Amino acid sequence: MGVVVTIMNMKGGVGKTTVAVHVAGMAARYPWPPSNGRRKVLLIDYDPQFNASQAFLDPAAYFKLEKERKTTLAILIDDDAVLDPYKLQVPGNHTPPKVSELATSVYPSRRDGGLDIIPSTLDLMYVALGQANVQTKPIEERFKKFIDECRSVYDVIFIDCHPAGSLFTKTSLRNSDHVIIPVAPQRYAVRGIGLMMNFIESKATGTKGPQPHILFNQSPRIGMLAEEAEIRGKPEYAKYCLTNSLKWYRAFSDPEGGAGFVWVSGKPYSDQAFQNLHAVTQELLKKVGA
Amino acid sequence: MKQSTRERVIRAIVAGLMNSDLTTRELREATDELARNPSFSFDLTMSLNEFLERLSNNVYSKRIPSRLGGRSSKSGPESMELNFLHNLIQRRRLSKKEIFEIMGSISPNFKFSGPYTASVREILEEFFHIATRDEFTRFMQKLQGTSETDDPYLRGIIRKGL
Numbered sequence: 001m002g003v004v005v006t007i008m009n010m011k012g013g014v015g016k017t018t019v020a021v022h023v024a025g026m027a028a029r030y031p032w033p034p035s036n037g038r039r040k041v042l043l044i045d046y047d048p049q050f051n052a053s054q055a056f057l058d059p060a061a062y063f064k065l066e067k068e069r070k071t072t073l074a075i076l077i078d079d080d081a082v083l084d085p086y087k088l089q090v091p092g093n094h095t096p097p098k099v100s101e102l103a104t105s106v107y108p109s110r111r112d113g114g115l116d117i118i119p120s121t122l123d124l125m126y127v128a129l130g131q132a133n134v135q136t137k138p139i140e141e142r143f144k145k146f147i148d149e150c151r152s153v154y155d156v157i158f159i160d161c162h163p164a165g166s167l168f169t170k171t172s173l174r175n176s177d178h179v180i181i182p183v184a185p186q187r188y189a190v191r192g193i194g195l196m197m198n199f200i201e202s203k204a205t206g207t208k209g210p211q212p213h214i215l216f217n218q219s220p221r222i223g224m225l226a227e228e229a230e231i232r233g234k235p236e237y238a239k240y241c242l243t244n245s246l247k248w249y250r251a252f253s254d255p256e257g258g259a260g261f262v263w264v265s266g267k268p269y270s271d272q273a274f275q276n277l278h279a280v281t282q283e284l285l286k287k288v289g290a
Numbered sequence: 291m292k293q294s295t296r297e298r299v300i301r302a303i304v305a306g307l308m309n310s311d312l313t314t315r316e317l318r319e320a321t322d323e324l325a326r327n328p329s330f331s332f333d334l335t336m337s338l339n340e341f342l343e344r345l346s347n348n349v350y351s352k353r354i355p356s357r358l359g360g361r362s363s364k365s366g367p368e369s370m371e372l373n374f375l376h377n378l379i380q381r382r383r384l385s386k387k388e389i390f391e392i393m394g395s396i397s398p399n400f401k402f403s404g405p406y407t408a409s410v411r412e413i414l415e416e417f418f419h420i421a422t423r424d425e426f427t428r429f430m431q432k433l434q435g436t437s438e439t440d441d442p443y444l445r446g447i448i449r450k451g452l
Binding site: 164 | 447
């Protein structure tokens with residue numbers, strides 16, 4: 001049974017998508033303990049800005065998929081829905097498409113492993129804009145059913161989630177086992193963690209919500225900045241902090257169209273960046289039980 | 291206005307706002323202002339009209355070989371366009387070297403008269419003091435990455451609205 005991991009922080013600019021695309025790619029491409037096999041990974045781009053999709057897909061491929069409606073929008077609403085920024089179309093059909101109908105292969109499976117992506121679309125903003133005062137239960141039901149099927153197909157499902165408090169964050173958190181909270185060394189980072197924890201708790205159903213994991217991102221290669229030290233020093237947050245942090249390497253910045261990732265990068269310090277990402281991914285996969 | 295044009299305009303505005311560096315909170319505040327405050331809509335309309343007016347008139351169509359009133363003339367380009375370009379440069383995190391390279395590729399004869407320690411704003415003021423309208427447009431396109439060969443993703447987003 002696959003595990004579902006949301007990557008989210010309501011604070012912008014913390015490298016949420018950078019974390020999502022790099023960890024998903026590593027998990028799919030390289031072998032990990034205890035099985036020493038690659039993981040079969042699905043990355044769901046759940047952000048209208050579709051940056052994760054741009055990281056892996058070239059523009060021609062992306063716009064073809066969007067035209068064919070092979071995007072996350074199809075999970076939520078029917079194919080023939082008329083997109084209206086002022087009125088959300090509540091789907092009449094509570095059954096989403098099959099995963100195989102929407103997922104696009106990025107790294108094909110070789111005996112094991114492999115990465116598929118469900119790209120997002122700017123049209124997702126119609127859902128974000130039109131959700132007020134509308135019954136969203138059918139949309140939530142479709143998303144849950146879709147994720148349930150994903151669990152039977154993949155070892156791990158990463159959801160790169162829209163950072164605002166919205167229907168996306170609600171559906172994502174309610175269907176996730178874990179949430180990775182990337183934290184960059186910025187002012188208000190500490191308060192941001194507090195807000196995130198409250199938010200995660202508020203979205204929990206019953207007594208169990210997703211397990212949070214704090215991942216420090218854009219950290220200096222040597223030493224530790226004050227913001228990270230402060231968060232690690234607080235007992236209520238320390239237990240959620242990953243030991244490894246993702247360092248500031250240019251090799252992590254701006255992959256696009258499937259090119260420029262650290263595993264093929266010739267940028268300065270790319271070997272060190274790769275080793276750093278490897279350590280972070282290994283710890284994360286162990287924490288989430290994938 | 292035709293319905294199809296109206297829809298394109300709405301898509302372009304929303305896409306521009308979503309791709310800006312405005313926070314979610316700021317976007318929601320802007321939405322509230324647009325819905326409730328007529329003077330905000332009016333200000334927005336006037337700013338857009340003013341910007342289009344300046345782009346279409348002949349302010350930048352003449353090349354002035356020598357500057358009036360010395361470097362960093364206060365009578366240089368209007369502050370709104372300067373702020374817009376300054377923001378673009380900051381968002382793209384361009385170095386002065388890169389800015390000079392772009393300017394040089396558009397206007398090979400341009401040679402900044404001030405020291406390298408001059409601010410980006412001072413460099414922009416001097417460039418636009420001498421730039422033609424065409425050079426101004428091409429510089430803005432380069433900064434935005436909106437020339438046809440520069441950004442196929444942006445091209446696709448814009449065409450989606452057609």
